[in-house]
Amino acid sequence: MRLTLRTLLAYLDDTLDAQESKEIGQKLAENPPAQELVDRIRRVTRTRTLSTPTSGAEGGMADPNKVAEYLSDALHGDIVAQFEAACLEADVSLAEVAACHQILTLVLTEQMHVPPPARRRMYQLVKGRESVPDREPGLAAAVGGALEDKKPNESDDADAAYLLGMSAYSRSDSWSRLGLRLAAVAALLALFAVAVWFAVPAAHRTRTEAPRDYASLPATVTTPKSEPAPSTKSSDKGAAPDTGLKTKTDAKKDEPKKDEPLKPDENPKKDEPKKDEPPKAVAPKKDEKIEAAIPPPSADRAQIGKLEKITGVVVRKQAGPGAWTRVMPDQPEVISADRLMSLPGYKSQLRLDSDVLVELWGNLPDLLPAPLLLQSCVVPSVPGPGFDADLTIESGRIYLGTKRQAGAKIRLRFRSEVWDLTLADEKSEVVFELTNILAPGAATEAPRAFAGVAVQSGRVGLKGRGMDAGELPTGGEARWDSRTGKTDVLIKPDPSPLRTAYLAKFPVYPDPQRAKAVLTVLDDFARKISEPMRVRATFDEALQDSTDTPTQQIVLAARAAVFMFAALGDLSGLTDALNDPNRPLIRETAVDGLRSALAADPKTVEDFRKFLIEKSRLSDDQADQVLRLLRGLTDRERNDPDTLNRLVDGLASQALPVRELSFHNLASLIDPKDPTSRSLLGYDAEGPVEVRDKVVKAWKKKIEDLKNGPAEPPSAPAPTKKK
Incomplete structure (x- = not known):
């Protein structure tokens, strides 16, 4: 069976037999353009903004008879080719044919129940022998293949015509069916009550219990501290009113006497840890230095910049499954949390709203003989407080700069590492590169990754987890290997023509x-x-x-x-x-x-x-x-x-x-x-x-x-x- 638009529609609507469906499925798996056409058909049939074909549409799409002839395989071969070409050129034409095929499939394959009152109303719209509502229907089958019952139920609801084939409530139902329905409703209510019971916290379910005797609790139980209430003893009569400030004398009064027995609700040593127990964790003091955890990248989607120079092909993809789509020159917006990729061999530059410049630098081995350096893929995110850019690098090389004289602070994420770069001014530029390689030998070993940053010009500060390289001058480098997990910082690496040629933004091609x-x-x-x-x-x-x-x-x-x-x-x-x-x-x-x-x-x-x-x-x-x-x-x-x-x-x-x-x-x-x-x-x-x-x-x-x-x-x- 040939893979045509008609057979593809029949395959999608499941109107083929098992053998034909298997053949079309195999051909579809081996034909990527046909897979894209399937995705397009599913998309256009769900698009609500599409209109109907106009009278001047190509291929005769506005003529319902021609659409019906095509779906019925009654068109001439030359006209069929012209008709299918018109469907592939315009989404509105493709949606028209696909929707008509779906509707016909439902009508011809599923039995439709027409309520008797609706049938009688339809018969009353015409005059003559056909308008007699009690006339027995003929032996010809209806379009859906189902005949109406000979004895319609007169007790059906008058609004049964609006049920669109669904069964209506009837007073003629037996008591057994009614009892089953009531039992089902009662079971659902019982399940709902049990779910509510377990959803309510236990503390709220025991509010009616008798109050606990806190005096019988062990002495190690701690209670929150509270301000002491004003004294009501007779010895305090005539004393000055409590102003909230305590003197040394007042503080001594609050301390329990050594010979005085403890009251049931008093325990002066309840906040002190036992000698055998480790001290409890306490909140850090203000003067203590605590390294704050680095938050994950933001998942918010918002426009944070645009592509300024699209000299090649840049594609984007949202998180999750889906196809890569090209960023067109007339829609250069950069959306956060979307993957941006400059395909191998193409160079493109994006400018964030914070004036940070990010150049995606793709390569092919025929241009620069570096087989591990191909695409440049990043995920820009909404930067956190104190940062001008937040970029997750997945692979490839990028060049970073800024247009601000005051410089910029950029957070780079790759693998499990986080590096913070500080560009001193608008003259500072760095190049960052991340390459991945399969680990030879054992299949259980994860791929290795190599990352590095090199200062092309100006001064750049570098800081990471457990590493503070300080400020790197022009030519300074930092290299990271996933196997060791360590970062080597080279303030003054040996100048080499090969290194300079390799990191050059405008390479000199060997051939x-x-x-x-x-x-x-x-x-x-x-x-x-x-x-x-x-x-x-x-x-x-x-x-x-x-x-x-x-x-x-x-x-x-x-x-x-x-x-x-x-x-x-x-x-x-x-x-x-x-x-x-x-x-x-x-x-x-x-x-x-x-x-x-x-x-x-x-x-x-x-x-x-x-x-x-x-x-x-x-x-x-x-x-x-x-x-x-x-x-x-x-x-x-x-x-x-x-x-x-x-x-x-x-x-x-x-x-x-x-x-x-x-x-x-x-x-x-x-x-x-x-x-x-x-x-x-x-x-x-x-x-x-x-x-x-x-x-x-x-x-x-x-x-x-x-x-x-x-x-x-x-x-x-x-x-x-x-x-």
Whole structure:
């Protein structure tokens, strides 16, 4: 069965049989554009602000007969294509067809009960033989497939016509049914009373109990302190009235005598802790220094700034499940608590209302050879008191600055750490970077994270949990590793051209020609994403654009699309790239993209495993092997003969992802610049079997050499004199 708009509507309204529904479901799972169309249909049918198609609508959408003919499969093929194109172009047309299909499905599949009084009223609207209300109905079935009862109940309520098919109350109901209803109501009331009883605190339920004898309580029970009441003893007669101020003499009077017995309600030592018990916690004094707990980021959603420079593609997403949508240039508002991401290769700058500048700096390995540095993703929040910005960094690089001469105070959150940066003035600028990487070896170890901040210009104060670096000058750095949990502060790191080039906001590309072609691809993507919801569809089209003789532009676009899927966390697109049958470069890129996506969000590992089993048709053992190979090799495994043998055996696996990842791990063991490695690096996981077998034999020989240790370097030839 073909996947058309009509069959998609039938699938959504559940009018297909089991086999057809299964076929459409499988095709829908493999077709991302169709999934977006399903989400669009569900959205437009719930939109209340949509109007009806106008008389000049394309495709004849205003003609109900044409809509009915389309739903009944009575339109000509050419007209059907024109009609479906009109539905896909306008939401109002798509909503009209989808709503009509839903209504017809309800009418034709569900039996509708028409109340007898309503039927009689309808018959009385016309004159003639049809208006006789007592006439027996014919044998023809009604539209809903249900015939009216031959003997209508005359005792039905006169307003039964307004029940819309629901059963009405009738005085002719039996006493047994009435008793069951009353019993159900009584049971509900009893349950409500019990719920109220348990909801009321016990202290309020015992107010009528007899007053307790506090004199019989143990002496260790404490009661709140209260001001002493004015004395009423005869010895105090004639004394001056109590002014609230006590003299030393009065204080001594309040103290109990040593020989005087204690009254039942008196215990002068009741506030003193016992010798064997630890002292109770007391409220801190005003002069004590207490480190206040750092509150979590605010979850309030409000406009806190706008995007000033959108030179590329910036996407946003609210908390929870949902699709990424593009931030359009005509709607550059920055909403707090929303995730903002500058996709790989794109640079954009946002300016908060507090004049804090945040530049999202995305990268592609073809531009700057840093495979761990891809998207730049942050979550801006409403800043707390004393702060001008509150940013949660999820991944990537950002540049921070301010327009205020007095500087700014910025709170940065990443992983479980919180750093507070203080920019001295408008000339101060810092760069912050957070990268994630899968931990090699053990599957139970969480991904590692590396963070760092470097002062590009001016002076910046840095403070974190258990760390107060003070003020960092230009060139100062702080580096953090999740494995140790410690922060290393370098006031004057060694100046290096590589470090300066790496942290430069405007990088110098190693290969200008290739970088120019990649930038052209990025501009083409930005032009094609003309609507907020066309983010994924644009990258999927680039990945599927494959010809027998692909050009460099097509290959670079597909490679960039894979990194875009990794940034968006789109495991479906990454799985397709990993199973690409014709392009080894795309499969290699998918390996890097999957490692980045799974390291950024470890919760998606199980989802990816399901994709491998259901979409790639791998067994459970093969899926586990793919996940193990994605994590890479530890230092011990690089020298372990059994591990190396398993990798070579993986080159002959039946599963394409296993073969590709086995080769990817083996290639990391050799120097790609070594001329003797050319035959080893010529392996194509989807090439002919006879060609793969030759490379596998070469790898087996290489592994034997690695087991036996490195060969001795050849002796240097004797120097010869130049003629």
